Amino acid sequence: MMKSILYNLYKAFKSKRARAMLLCLVSMFSLSAQTPRQDSGANGLNIAQPVMLGFRVPEEFWSREFMIFENGKYTRQTLEKYRGKPLILDFWATWCPSCIAKFPKVDQFKQIYRDRMNFILVNSFDTDTQKVATVLTSEGNGRQPTQTASIVNDVYLKQLFPHQSVPIYIWLDEYGRLQASSTANFLNDDQVRGMVERMKGGKQ
Structure with a gap:
């Protein structure tokens, strides 16, 4: 046989x-x-794994340097100064009128809650930094230039919190745990105040 x-x-x-x-x-x-796999890092790309609801962001989230537009200029900064307090990431784009229309609301919450809550804008879609700066500093449609800093030319954060449309709001508690990913309707005083009041209220 x-x-x-x-x-x-x-x-x-x-x-x-x-x-x-x-x-x-x-x-x-x-x-x-x-042939290196795209998610292996062998081609030079560091592909971040999405953060699941209830889990903490990786340590690199705080230590990684981002290009940030703040006070009329671009600098490279980490997010370390945002650690230890609830943080809302507001993902936006220059071609999204509804995103830009929400800037005053974010600025208002930033003024109300001051050192109890952090907010930062994130642009993962536009590569023209001059255009981004113009949108952030220009007045119009009944609004003042935004007072909230914005991350620009982002790739990493969009990998952590995948999305296709904007605006999208990412809610992190004081421990860096993902509490919610929401649309603009969820960004209201009740929700923001509730998150601030729960700060330090649970176990780490």
């Missing part, structure tokens, strides 16, 4: 067509082994 199987295999691979197919298969596996 074994001799018969071996003989049939020998006849099969003796043909040129079978040898060509075998060579193609070997080549495919070889290329697959040498």
